[in-house]
Amino acid sequence: MLSSPKLKIVEELIASSTREELAWISGYLAGIAAQNGTAPAAAPAAAAAKVGKITIAYGTETGNSKKLASEFAAKAKKSGINAKLVSLDQYRLNDLAKEEYFVTVISTQGEGEPPAAAKKFYDHIHNNGFKLEKLKYGVLALGDTSYPLFCKAGEDVDAQLNKLGGQRLVDLAKCDTDYEAEADAWFSQLLTSLSTGGDAPATVAAPAKKATAKKTYTGTILTNINLNDRGSSKETHHLEIGAEDVDYQPGDALGLIPRNSSLLVADILAIAGVDGAKKYAYKGEEVSVADLLTGRLNLVHLPERVVAKYAAIVGQSIPATRMGLLDLLKIYPLKDAAQFEEVVAVLEPIAPRLYSISSSPEAHSGEVHLTVARDKFCINGEDKYGLCSDFLTQQPEGAEFEFYIHKNNAFRLPADDKDVIMIGPGTGIAPFRSFLAQRDATGAGGRNWLFFGDQHFVTDFLYQTELLNWVDTGVLTKLNVAFSRDQKEKIYVQHRMLQQGKELYEWMEGGASVYVCGAKEPMSVDVEATLVQVVQQHGGKSKEEAEAYIATLKENDRYQKDVY
The missing domain is CATH 1.20.990 (NADPH-cytochrome p450 Reductase; Chain A, domain 3)
Known part of the structure; x- marks a missing residue:
């Protein structure tokens, strides 16, 4: 209950606000409430929809854009708008010239580029000389303020649609990694604009700017050991970093800005x-x-x-x-x-690097662990090392550095009673060590199955002792390993998956969630193709049906990837 003075302030605020400002306030408060796990006692009714249909397209890498676009589509439908939801890699580019109301949620990758799924759309609007004079549109851009080209892909799409003759329904919104409340407020503005047929001014009550600085922590190197044995061609370091009161969950990453040598x-x-x-x-x-x-x-x-x-x-x-x-x-x-x-x-600022956290807040209190491969390559006969991996792996015990936590809500453990299948060769093991340590510490009842691979059993079996101990104690229900160079023919994790295909399909049918971490190409591509093959073979499905099966797992957050 609000006290009388607070109630009076609210009444005065309402009385002095325009309809667009009230819509934004409502959306913003709803977003804050959702973040805090609460809901307002009674939300004002959505403005009556004047627009009949709208296309909501998303371009995503980690799944955040898709998640938001799906939520937007559901809200639009509740407001009486027929919302067509589509991924930009599935969107028919020729349809754009026919669109009247079009919304896109798009993330930014790497050096300011669009995600791979949005590349064809991005190139289409930039490289063709057509006009979009009847288009009314909105762009919500997702990014990370730690990077110099924050939300660049979304900025480019917004500017180009306008250049082609499109009219903004609402101004471009640029959201940081903590995007929920701001995105919800933006969509409330969009619904208000749609209730007028898109004839409301493009500039509508912009949300107050919030502080975007991420919380930083000072960490101290407690342990720095090379996990690879002598004779290995690799150098993979296990780092234990002391830092108090760090707020993270299994699946999150540690972000830091390295220093040049x-x-x-x-x-x-x-x-x-x-x-x-x-x-x-x-x-x-x-x-x-x-x-x-x-x-x-x-x-x-x-x-x-x-x-x-x-x-x-x-x-x-x-x-x-x-x-x-x-x-x-x-x-x-x-x-x-x-x-x-x-x-x-x-010159541009040093971009932060992200490393999957390999510890559990429940099992490793006051510490954050990383699993870092020192990147080595040769240019003109001279050995070179990756900037950040070299910076981290060469830190002596006692050294201090600053870092922040990059939340990854698209890579989370399911409920404790649910089964998980983890596929993580090489340093892809990192978040799964976190998952297993967390489930061990909390006594989670769900079964756990890990596929791990590397080059050689003797020199490259990362965390071998821990993993075998988890097998002995029952935390790790199944462990399948693939060491590619220990025999004439190379064997990878996907080969072990095929060998275990019948049981793998049974786990998925029983509700297990599938997680993949490691190299995006070719590993994650090969793993997904293998999952389709497993579903075909053991589910008695066609290739198209098997692909639809995997797509459904993704829709239900039961197939999650953290790839790079």
């Missing part, structure tokens, strides 16, 4: 002829160039757009390619040291 920074300063103590203005503060290069700016594997800006500064033609700053300075040198300040101005 001091040797790389020294080489760059030397070849540019710049004093590392020289101060530059950066985001409103004076920072030494050495500090900027070490902890703020990306110096390795620069994207093509940055290389192009460098080419313009030095006045040379540089092929469209990705290249490190040190190599650029060597091959296409600056005219003088003064030019280096121009170069610094076009």
